[in-house]
Amino acid sequence: MSTDTRITIDGEPVDAAVGTSLTAVFVAGRRWRLRDNPVSGEPRGPFCGMGVCFECEVTVDGRPGVRACLTRVLPGMTVETGPRR
Amino acid sequence: MSALTADVVVIGAGVLGGAAAFHLARGGHRVIVLERGAPGREGSGTTAGNLHVQAVHTRRPGQEIPLDSARFLPLQRAASDRWNSVEAELETSVELRRSGGFTIAETPEQRAELIAKHAWEERAGIETEVLDGDGARAALPQLGPTVTAATWCPLDGYANPLLTTPAYLAAAARHGARLYPFCPVRAVERSGSGWRVTTGELTVEAPHVVDVAGPWLGEIAALAGIGLRMTPVAIQMHVTVRLPETLRHLVQHIGEGLSVKQVTAGNLLIGGGWPALRLDPDGRSPVSLSSVLGNVAQAARVLPFVRDLRLLRTWAGPLAATPDEMPVIGEVPGAPGFLIAGGTYAFTFAPLWGETLRCLVEGKPTPVDVHDLGPDRLMEPAEPATPIEQAR
Amino acid sequence: MTVSCDVLIVGGGPAGLSAAAGLAAAGLTVTLVDEQPELGGQYYRRPSPATLREHGDHRPEGGRLIAHVRNLGVDCRTGHLVWGMEDDGRTLLATGADGTPIRLRGRYVIVATGAYERTHPFPGWQLPGVTTPGFAQHLAAADGTPVGDRVLVAGSGPFLLPVACSLLDAGAHVVGIAEAGHPYRPDLRAVPTLRHPARLRELAGYAARLARARVPLWQGRVVTHAAGQDRVSSVTLAATDDPARPLRTLDVDALCVGYGFRPQTDLARLLGCEISSDAVTGDAEPVTDVFGRTSRPGVYVVGEAAGIGGVHQARTRGSMAAAHILVRERNSSAPGPREIARLAAKGRALTRFTALSDALYPSPARLQEALVGSLNDDTIVCRCEAVTAGAVRSAAVERAGGDLNATKSWSRAGMGPCQGRFCGFAIAGLVRGASDPGGAPCGVPVFPARQPVRPVPVETLLALGDQADLAGEGAG
Numbered sequence: 015m016s017t018d019t020r021i022t023i024d025g026e027p028v029d030a031a032v033g034t035s036l037t038a039v040f041v042a043g044r045r046w047r048l049r050d051n052p053v054s055g056e057p058r059g060p061f062c063g064m065g066v067c068f069e070c071e072v073t074v075d076g077r078p079g080v081r082a083c084l085t086r087v088l089p090g091m092t093v094e095t096g097p098r099r
Numbered sequence: 100m101s102a103l104t105a106d107v108v109v110i111g112a113g114v115l116g117g118a119a120a121f122h123l124a125r126g127g128h129r130v131i132v133l134e135r136g137a138p139g140r141e142g143s144g145t146t147a148g149n150l151h152v153q154a155v156h157t158r159r160p161g162q163e164i165p166l167d168s169a170r171f172l173p174l175q176r177a178a179s180d181r182w183n184s185v186e187a188e189l190e191t192s193v194e195l196r197r198s199g200g201f202t203i204a205e206t207p208e209q210r211a212e213l214i215a216k217h218a219w220e221e222r223a224g225i226e227t228e229v230l231d232g233d234g235a236r237a238a239l240p241q242l243g244p245t246v247t248a249a250t251w252c253p254l255d256g257y258a259n260p261l262l263t264t265p266a267y268l269a270a271a272a273r274h275g276a277r278l279y280p281f282c283p284v285r286a287v288e289r290s291g292s293g294w295r296v297t298t299g300e301l302t303v304e305a306p307h308v309v310d311v312a313g314p315w316l317g318e319i320a321a322l323a324g325i326g327l328r329m330t331p332v333a334i335q336m337h338v339t340v341r342l343p344e345t346l347r348h349l350v351q352h353i354g355e356g357l358s359v360k361q362v363t364a365g366n367l368l369i370g371g372g373w374p375a376l377r378l379d380p381d382g383r384s385p386v387s388l389s390s391v392l393g394n395v396a397q398a399a400r401v402l403p404f405v406r407d408l409r410l411l412r413t414w415a416g417p418l419a420a421t422p423d424e425m426p427v428i429g430e431v432p433g434a435p436g437f438l439i440a441g442g443t444y445a446f447t448f449a450p451l452w453g454e455t456l457r458c459l460v461e462g463k464p465t466p467v468d469v470h471d472l473g474p475d476r477l478m479e480p481a482e483p484a485t486p487i488e489q490a491r
Numbered sequence: 492m493t494v495s496c497d498v499l500i501v502g503g504g505p506a507g508l509s510a511a512a513g514l515a516a517a518g519l520t521v522t523l524v525d526e527q528p529e530l531g532g533q534y535y536r537r538p539s540p541a542t543l544r545e546h547g548d549h550r551p552e553g554g555r556l557i558a559h560v561r562n563l564g565v566d567c568r569t570g571h572l573v574w575g576m577e578d579d580g581r582t583l584l585a586t587g588a589d590g591t592p593i594r595l596r597g598r599y600v601i602v603a604t605g606a607y608e609r610t611h612p613f614p615g616w617q618l619p620g621v622t623t624p625g626f627a628q629h630l631a632a633a634d635g636t637p638v639g640d641r642v643l644v645a646g647s648g649p650f651l652l653p654v655a656c657s658l659l660d661a662g663a664h665v666v667g668i669a670e671a672g673h674p675y676r677p678d679l680r681a682v683p684t685l686r687h688p689a690r691l692r693e694l695a696g697y698a699a700r701l702a703r704a705r706v707p708l709w710q711g712r713v714v715t716h717a718a719g720q721d722r723v724s725s726v727t728l729a730a731t732d733d734p735a736r737p738l739r740t741l742d743v744d745a746l747c748v749g750y751g752f753r754p755q756t757d758l759a760r761l762l763g764c765e766i767s768s769d770a771v772t773g774d775a776e777p778v779t780d781v782f783g784r785t786s787r788p789g790v791y792v793v794g795e796a797a798g799i800g801g802v803h804q805a806r807t808r809g810s811m812a813a814a815h816i817l818v819r820e821r822n823s824s825a826p827g828p829r830e831i832a833r834l835a836a837k838g839r840a841l842t843r844f845t846a847l848s849d850a851l852y853p854s855p856a857r858l859q860e861a862l863v864g865s866l867n868d869d870t871i872v873c874r875c876e877a878v879t880a881g882a883v884r885s886a887a888v889e890r891a892g893g894d895l896n897a898t899k900s901w902s903r904a905g906m907g908p909c910q911g912r913f914c915g916f917a918i919a920g921l922v923r924g925a926s927d928p929g930g931a932p933c934g935v936p937v938f939p940a941r942q943p944v945r946p947v948p949v950e951t952l953l954a955l956g957d958q959a960d961l962a963g964e965g966a967g
Contacts, residue, residue, distance in 0.1 A: 016544075016545065017541075018541070032540065034542075035539065035629070035630070035633065037626075037630070038634035038635075038636040041630055041636050042636045051617070051874075052341050053877035054877035056618075057722075058617060058874075059620065060622065061913075062913070063629050064607065065526055066755075068908035084526065084588075085528070086539070136894070137892045137894035137897040140896070140897050140900075144897065144900055265889075265890045265901075280892040281892065339949070376578055386942060387578050388576065388578050388584070391952065392952055392955055392956040392959065395953070395956075399953055407949070408948075409948050409949065411946045412906065412910070413941050
């Protein structure tokens with residue numbers, strides 16, 4: 015897939031295509047562990063891809079609790095994964 | 100249809116029913132507990148489980164008559180003391196925590212109320228400390244700039260209501276009490292010198308009936324021909340997503356309905372008695388958006404970090420309120436052996452009222468004087484009780 | 492901000508779009524709200540710009556319908572989550588991606604909130620790399636990204652076949668398809684020869700493609716275990732009727748598992764629409780007539796939210812609701828009795844087809860009972876709160892007296908951000924199995940719908956409160 019922008023994921027530059035689902039960028043980059051479950055501490059990654067399961071919540075441009083599956087890549091966006099509230 | 104006999108029929112398996120059954124069964128009485136649904140699922144399963152020891156705010160939103168704090172405080176003190184032995188008596192943890200709590204004021208009037216409250220508390224032997232706004236923020240940095248004064252009470256705390264009622268019922272069962280869930284009471288009649296209580300399937304004969312049916316307290320009394328002016332309402336709870344441990348103390352408001360605490364799981368529980376859209380006695384009462392907005396806005400003003408959280412769930416649970424907001428406990432005049440107990444803050448009072456009900460059944464002196472808390476003040480002469488649907 | 496319109500439609504998939512097209516063409520003002528960043532719903536999900544450039548549109552009819560709706564002047568508000576309701580029981584509340592709230596008032600409300608995938612818990616289902624088939628489908632078709640290099644597609648239902656095909660197209664190696672039932676006797680090559688209604692031709696096309704690619708198909712098999720460290724690396728299959736005995740273990744880097752779809756009904760329930768339980772699927776469904784009318788006047792539920800029926804059924808139902816509203820409005824473009832009869836007949840034919848197609852696959856309710864019944868106590872069933880099957884069973888028996896909502900309180904199962912959407916039915920099955928084995932399901936096995944139907948930022952609530960204060964001052 016051709017790319018046309020560079021975004022930042024956990025501080026690393028990642029080439030991506032504008033308008034692509036953010037989860038697709040994670041999957042293409044083999045970044046599956048997006049968060050740890052707050053109870054068990056187990057790794058979790060995107061599951062339903064349609065906004066229902068809340069397993070793909072990340073921080074986008076400083077805004078926490080954003081579901082990556084409902085987010086499209088915008089030029090220069092900054093994304094942080096990891097355990098969130 | 101099977102006929103059972105018992106010494107006491109307890110109607111309602113909430114926290115009051117559980118506590119009454121436990122104390123009565125432990126005292127050697129044969130106890131049968133009848134519950135219309137699943138045990139502990141109504142007010143006792145929907146309460147925040149706060150143990151308010153320092154004076155509570157005097158008005159819930161929508162509450163007409165303010166609480167008589169001067170009378171209420173000594174009771175609260177006794178109720179608080181009674182909690183100290185609950186876990187040992189029940190032989191299990193109910194996650195009792197004396198985390199301490201702040202009651203805050205924002206306006207000059209509320210500040211004056213705090214200082215008056217502090218004087219009552221001193222008289223009742225409840226240890227509290229008055230702090231100015233900066234002192235309060237030094238003690239609890241999460242408090243926002245609108246807080247002008249606060250009282251700190253180290254005894255405030257909470258217990259897990261989802262553990263407490265089952266623990267009481269289990270301990271009661273160990274002492275021989277029998278619980279019949281999903282058995283709504285259909286009739287309560289005099290039978291000789293005692294009472295006959297009938298559900299769809301069971302008939303129980305007993306000299307004593309303890310009506311601790313929460314929002315249905317008035318309906319059960321009405322079955323026995325007793326008219327009581329109860330004012331049951333449904334109140335809301337609001338819970339945020341989980342967050343790291345942030346708030347170690349209970350926070351409540353002196354002048355408005357607001358109480359906030361962080362539960363063990365990490366969620367923040369925001370309540371304070373905001374009314375639901377309506378009380379639905381046959382299902383789950385629907386949540387009112389205005390109450391959500393009102394309660395959450397208070398919380399975010401008093402504790403600004405709330406602003407950055409997300410609201411996860413809301414629910415509403417019934418409250419067996421009395422018109423004067425004071426607890427009700429005692430035998431119904433003219434109906435020997437028929438006792439009732441209920442009212443706001445039933446969770447805080449449950450251990451004390453459980454023991455008190457046992458004393459009343461046995462005709463012995465009660466741990467605290469409850470003569471002025473009896474049902475006589477709520478009685479309607481001759482008229483049948485208003486059905487619960489129309490009580491609002 | 493308050494948006495007022497003739498008809499408020501929640502959900503921009505095939506049903507909502509069809510309703511919007513019918514209503515806007517007749518001159519009614521229509522606001523269409525959807526949580527997704529673009530219209531189309533799950534079925535007509537739009538390809539990313541890059542995919543569009545390189546591979547074209549996999550569902551061009553969806554693109555045309557969306558363009559048509561936009562050209563008709565429908566007020567389309569994508570990226571807006573509808574999460575609550577005012578105390579008037581009518582005004583809905585939505586939040587944009589930036590947290591800004593809006594109030595939505597329609598004289599009519601059409602709920603077209605679609606479906607989500609039916610999943611069953613099994614040990615390891617919470618591992619990264621285990622996804623729904625729908626997620627794999629979107630990744631492949633809309634974003635040209637395979638969910639993994641070695642993928643097992645599992646579950647039940649016709650949807651597994653197009654998902655496997657999309658994975659092949661995206662360059663993945665599909666290690667196999669595990670179907671819980673026996674719909675394709677004796678194997679995939681048999682599908683084209685079956686005498687089925689015309690619509691199964693589509694399925695036959697997928698089957699032929701998979702047979703050519705020599706993708707193994709295992710029928711009567713279910714996933715019983717997934718293992719891996721930070722990501723799934725192996726999957727165990729067992730016979731559907733004997734899930735305790737492992738038959739085969741496969742090395743994978745992704746597992747897509749789902750058992751069809753279930754209606755997304757929380758908004759319909761929040762609006763107070765009467766709900767009943769479907770005997771075959773076990774799902775809670777709003778009670779609707781052929782026009783999508785519910786027990787609440789002026790509130791319609793259409794598409795998959797009213798019961799799973801596929802894209803053609805969804806479009807028909809959307810059009811029927813639009814037709815009914817136009818007739819009620821005495822609109823000059825309202826369809827005549829003949830057109831309505833034609834739509835109704837089409838709807839009935841599609842319902843018959845759905846029943847026929849469903850009959851090929853195992854009954855979801857029975858399958859669920861079997862799979863949930865065999866779960867080990869240490870299996871996590873509530874993903875959000877990490878609650879195990881054993882914890883649910885013991886809460887149900889020891890504390891809840893077999894009551895579903897009490898079990899939720901005592902186990903925390905269903906209390907997390909997804910609010911029981913993926914585990915609610917399994918929890919209901921566990922509660923029933925533990926407290927009344929063999930007993931009939933009682934009532935509708937779902938948790939009550941309360942606002943917010945999804946977590947909502949406190950800032951949004953504060954902004955709403957401020958708006959209400961301003962409105963109050965203005966009125967005073």
